[in-house]
Amino acid sequence: MFWSSVLKSLLAACVVTEFAVSFVESFTCANSVSINGVYTPYDACETFQACFNQTQELKMPELARSQKFQQKGCATDECTDLAFSATLGGQRTFRYDQQCCTTDKCNQGDTQPSQGPATANGIQCLACYTEPGTLCIPTLLKCTGKETKCASVIGTVAGSSSPASVVMVGTGCATENACNLNMTILGSINIRTFCMSGFPVLPSAPASTGLRPTSISAVPVLIILPLLKVLL
Known part of the structure; x- marks a missing residue:
């Protein structure tokens, strides 16, 4: 009797679930990839989750042009809006912008830069790359702009946790959304980020004292420690 009741309840639950799902309409999303202006379109995809529109842009002084990766498609799981940017040592900058939407082909347009004009905001950070x-x-x-946090970034080969897989380490300025991330960028690099509050630069000590500015001498230890935790 007990198992009979359980089976009846399970069957009823399955029927209700199937009935509910049948009323959840899917929608189509634009589906394409663009790498440095080379555009590759694909057939529109269909999803019950969300459409996404993602832009990643890397600028490095030694490169003649920025490296830009754009992708549009169907989210396979929960989609979350995320926009952040960082400027590391040597004026290396990275911008990431992902937007999600839930209507038919709502991701056809391009994402727009979330940063405003690049005017000084009064914060300074130790920068290195x-x-x-x-x-x-x-x-x-x-x-x-909105880069008000001092960030440390460590990049490893995506899919590897070995210290030997480190491809870059950098510090600099970042937006708040760039803090405490563990994600893959540019399809091949996994980044982990750590942040501390930005700081105003203290006046330099007179040259006659032989002392270094406090803001420079105190910060490196705070930046290096979290990176060591990742590598060990």
Whole structure:
């Protein structure tokens, strides 16, 4: 009797679930990839979740043009809007913008930069950028726009947790949404980020004292420690 009741309840639940799902309408999304202006369209995809529109842009002084990756498609699970940017040592900048929507082909347009004009915001951070086999000399970077946090970033080969897979380490200015991330960017690099509040630069000590500015000497330890935790 007990199992009979259980089976009847289970069957009823399945019927109700199927009935409810049948009333959830799917919708189509634009589906394409663009790498540095080379556009590749695909057939529109269909989803019950959401459409996404994602832009990633990397600018480095040594490159003649920025590296820009754009993708549109159907989200396979929960889609979350996310926009952040960071400026690391050597004026290397990265912008990420993902927008989600839930109507038919709502992701056809391009995402727009979320940052306003790049005007100084009064915050300065220690900036550095290094790749395997290279060193950097930390400098103070004046933050601009919404980049009000001092961030540390470590990048590894996507899918690997080995310390030997580190491809870059950097520090600089970032927006608040860039803090505490663990995600894959540009299809091949996994990044982990750590932030601290930005700080105003203290006046330099007179040259006759032989002392270094407090803002420079105190910050490196705070930046290096979380990176060491990741590598160990």
